[in-house]
Amino acid sequence: MYLAESRAAKAPATASGKRPGRGGAAVPPTVLALGAVSLITDISSEMVSAVLPLYVVTALGLSPLGFGVLDGINNGVGALVRLLGGHFADRGGRGHKTVAAIGYGLSALCKPLLLLAHTVTLIGGVLAVDRTGKGLRTAPRDAMISLATAPEHRGRAFGVHRAMDTTGALIGPLLAFAVLRVAVDGYDAVFTVSGCIAVVGVLVLLLFVPTPPASEELRPAPPKLSESLALLRLPALRRLVLCAVLLGLTTVSDSFLYLLLQRQLHLPTRLFPLLPLGTAASFLLLAYPLGALADRIGRRTLFLLGHAVLLAAYLTVLLATGAGAPVAVGVLVLHGLFYAATDGVLAAAAADVTPPGQVGAGLALVGTGQALARFACSLLFGAAWSIWGGHTTLAVTAAAMTAGAVTAGLVLRTTPGAAK
Amino acid sequence: MNRAPRLLILLVAVLLLGGVGAGAVLYAADRSGQKDQEQVGGPAVRPGQVSLAATGERELVFRNLAWGPHRDEVVAVPADRPDGVRTSSGVKCLRFHAAAGHGICLQAVHGPLEDTYRAVVLDDRLHELHSYPAVGIPTRDRVSPSGHHVAWTVFVSGDSYGGSDFSTRTAIADTRDWHVDDNLETYTLIKDGHPYQAHDVNVWGVTFAATDDNLFYATVATGGHTYLVKGDIAARSLTTLHENVECPSLSPDGTKIAYKRRVPGLPSDAQWRLYVLDLRTMKETATAEQRQIDDQAVWSSDSTLLYALPGDFGADLWTVPADGTGSAQLVTKAGLAPAYLG
Numbered sequence: 001m002y003l004a005e006s007r008a009a010k011a012p013a014t015a016s017g018k019r020p021g022r023g024g025a026a027v028p029p030t031v032l033a034l035g036a037v038s039l040i041t042d043i044s045s046e047m048v049s050a051v052l053p054l055y056v057v058t059a060l061g062l063s064p065l066g067f068g069v070l071d072g073i074n075n076g077v078g079a080l081v082r083l084l085g086g087h088f089a090d091r092g093g094r095g096h097k098t099v100a101a102i103g104y105g106l107s108a109l110c111k112p113l114l115l116l117a118h119t120v121t122l123i124g125g126v127l128a129v130d131r132t133g134k135g136l137r138t139a140p141r142d143a144m145i146s147l148a149t150a151p152e153h154r155g156r157a158f159g160v161h162r163a164m165d166t167t168g169a170l171i172g173p174l175l176a177f178a179v180l181r182v183a184v185d186g187y188d189a190v191f192t193v194s195g196c197i198a199v200v201g202v203l204v205l206l207l208f209v210p211t212p213p214a215s216e217e218l219r220p221a222p223p224k225l226s227e228s229l230a231l232l233r234l235p236a237l238r239r240l241v242l243c244a245v246l247l248g249l250t251t252v253s254d255s256f257l258y259l260l261l262q263r264q265l266h267l268p269t270r271l272f273p274l275l276p277l278g279t280a281a282s283f284l285l286l287a288y289p290l291g292a293l294a295d296r297i298g299r300r301t302l303f304l305l306g307h308a309v310l311l312a313a314y315l316t317v318l319l320a321t322g323a324g325a326p327v328a329v330g331v332l333v334l335h336g337l338f339y340a341a342t343d344g345v346l347a348a349a350a351a352d353v354t355p356p357g358q359v360g361a362g363l364a365l366v367g368t369g370q371a372l373a374r375f376a377c378s379l380l381f382g383a384a385w386s387i388w389g390g391h392t393t394l395a396v397t398a399a400a401m402t403a404g405a406v407t408a409g410l411v412l413r414t415t416p417g418a419a420k
Numbered sequence: 421m422n423r424a425p426r427l428l429i430l431l432v433a434v435l436l437l438g439g440v441g442a443g444a445v446l447y448a449a450d451r452s453g454q455k456d457q458e459q460v461g462g463p464a465v466r467p468g469q470v471s472l473a474a475t476g477e478r479e480l481v482f483r484n485l486a487w488g489p490h491r492d493e494v495v496a497v498p499a500d501r502p503d504g505v506r507t508s509s510g511v512k513c514l515r516f517h518a519a520a521g522h523g524i525c526l527q528a529v530h531g532p533l534e535d536t537y538r539a540v541v542l543d544d545r546l547h548e549l550h551s552y553p554a555v556g557i558p559t560r561d562r563v564s565p566s567g568h569h570v571a572w573t574v575f576v577s578g579d580s581y582g583g584s585d586f587s588t589r590t591a592i593a594d595t596r597d598w599h600v601d602d603n604l605e606t607y608t609l610i611k612d613g614h615p616y617q618a619h620d621v622n623v624w625g626v627t628f629a630a631t632d633d634n635l636f637y638a639t640v641a642t643g644g645h646t647y648l649v650k651g652d653i654a655a656r657s658l659t660t661l662h663e664n665v666e667c668p669s670l671s672p673d674g675t676k677i678a679y680k681r682r683v684p685g686l687p688s689d690a691q692w693r694l695y696v697l698d699l700r701t702m703k704e705t706a707t708a709e710q711r712q713i714d715d716q717a718v719w720s721s722d723s724t725l726l727y728a729l730p731g732d733f734g735a736d737l738w739t740v741p742a743d744g745t746g747s748a749q750l751v752t753k754a755g756l757a758p759a760y761l762g
Binding site: 053173174184189192193197199203204207208259263268270272381385389 | 426429430433434437438440441444445446447448449451452455514530534535553555556557559575576589591602603606616617618619620643688689714730735
């Protein structure tokens with residue numbers, strides 16, 4: 001897709017005078033503003049996530065076990081909503097910002113609603129609306145990041161954004177427990193503070209994220225849904241979606257990986273809550289350098305290498321039976337490295353091969369494909385676990401991922417201009 | 421709009437929202453402060469010596485939820501005068517159980533960054549003998565009738581970052597050598613006569629037998645169903661016996677299990693009713709308690725049950741006959757996690 005690339009190359013007018021090709025060029029202010037919005041929003045949402053089980057068990061006296069089922073449904077719905085978010089965002093002018101603002105606003109609204117929800121069903125409903133907001137905003141936000149950035153710097157821009165996002169996710173729980181320290185059992189205070197922070201996030205978006213004028217120039221008529229789906233006719237985008245789905249089908253969910261890690265390495269259960277922190281810390285530290293690396297060696301190449309890293313993590317878990325904490329640290333570093341090499345990088349790669357006027361839908365197609373594939377992987381993995389046990393299932397998944405990665409490598413190599 | 425007015429709007433909004441947030445925190449802090457003040461007309465609580473040793477007079481020990489300086493402490497009352505003056509021990513527990521001169525106390529540890537939990541084994545003077553880290557939010561605990569084993573269950577949510585995927589972890593520790601099996605999910609599970617494995621196995625609510633130190637019962641959940649399992653500590657095994665059983669509690673004579681049963685057709689948030697299963701005939705009997713129950717009951721005799729229900733101060737203790745007759749009666753207000761001594 002040289003066409004899309006060259007048209008997008010004109011866009012840097014929106015990237016506040018940043019000249020393409022300059023090695024150490026600053027990250028566009030739009031990206032920093034969106035990073036700030038994500039950071040603030042993640043503080044808000046992780047505050048709630050961190051105390052929700054405690055709230056349900058100790059304050060409401062309910063069992064939280066029912067949430068697991070909802071999680072799966074929410075993931076499926078969230079993936080489809082993302083598609084719609086990306087599509088509507090492409091309606092020119094303020095589209096991206098408007099849809100993103102609705103998405104962030106919806107999630108902000110959910111925080112005060114939690115004050116009123118006192119049953120597992122109602123709380124599950126509020127969480128579903130929150131997830132819908134997240135689904136809506138993801139594609140337009142990533143579209144704004146790519147439209148504001150010169151194509152050759154997109155990897156780094158997404159790296160900065162993901163690092164800021166993860167920083168917020170790490171701060172949130174700390175802030176929530178600080179509130180509970182001041183006000184014992186003050187879950188209402190946690191939800192209120194979280195709601196206030198979410199509103200600040202929406203305000204930062206509305207006030208400091210410029211509306212990209214580029215999309216209006218390039219796409220005067222709002223695309224129809226059929227046109228958004230017709231993006232799959234673009235060979236380069238279709239190949240990318242195919243590869244994201246193929247590799248997503250063998251990407252074991254975090255919870256399964258942590259469970260296996262704990263079982264195989266005989267980790268003390270008290271270390272269990274720390275495992276996601278390890279992945280997040282590694283992702284946070286590596287997102288920027290790997291984004292920059294993606295700009296140099298090619299996003300599709302790094303996306304594939306990222307899955308090779310995940311494969312290495314699987315093999316470590318499979319082989320290092322009973323080896324303990326140091327190996328666990330290694331696996332978590334690899335796991336974070338995988339996210340750093342694939343998460344923002346895939347979005348950057350998708351933006352490369354989508355016409356700028358439809359970048360929201362293009363990103364959403366790739367993201368939705370990947371999310372649905374991972375959801376399918378979770379269902380299959382769970383079913384296979386019951387038959388073969390976790391260890392064998394992971395070994396089979398690793399083999400399937402190897403085949404998938406080789407296929408994806410071949411598919412992506414045929415894409416013209418497959419590097420920068 | 422220029423940069424300056426936008427910054428000004430943001431500043432004003434941050435100040436306003438900061439005020440709302442600070443107000444909410446201060447309000448909640450003040451409200452929690454009030455819980456340290458004794459309520460007029462509430463149960464009388466006096467500090468004193470609480471002993472877990474059988475001293476002759478039968479006692480009821482539980483976590484005191486009445487407001488005042490002794491809130492959350494383990495207290496004792498005479499079993500025949502449960503509304504009498506509560507003797508408080510100074511030991512705070514979220515969950516508590518005691519038998520044979522041993523206590524298990526699940527406590528919160530307020531760390532600099534976040535709360536962690538520990539399971540503390542207590543001697544008959546409520547002094548700490550040994551403690552284990554508990555990996556999540558405490559929900560159930562038990563001491564075996566012999567005092568040789570303790571078990572506890574916590575909720576964990578660390579499976580996915582920012583997700584809402586919860587599971588349980590159940591541990592059994594030996595009070596003679598302090599050996600601990602910190603995750604009963606690693607025991608061999610025999611379901612309907614066949615070895616069974618699944619990623620979604622959860623174990624909770626251990627109850628120990630008086631006759632055999634190796635024998636216990638518990639709940640296993642997998643594939644959307646719950647099962648009563650018979651556990652063997654030495655063989656590290658769990659064997660399913662009956663479906664739709666949660667939070668089992670074995671009668672002192674070892675013949676009956678009181679449990680939460682999910683009754684189909686009721687609203688999903690209020691589905692559990694208190695039932696009794698006869699282990700010899702596998703006959704299920706509904707108790708006269710008509711309300712939703714979310715507790716692991718204890719047996720006050722071979723024919724009566726004691727359990728907590730939500731109340732004005734968190735929870736109250738209620739009793740009902742185990743054979744389905746009679747009606748539920750309030751035992752005492754503002755109490756949780758009871759155990760009978762002597």
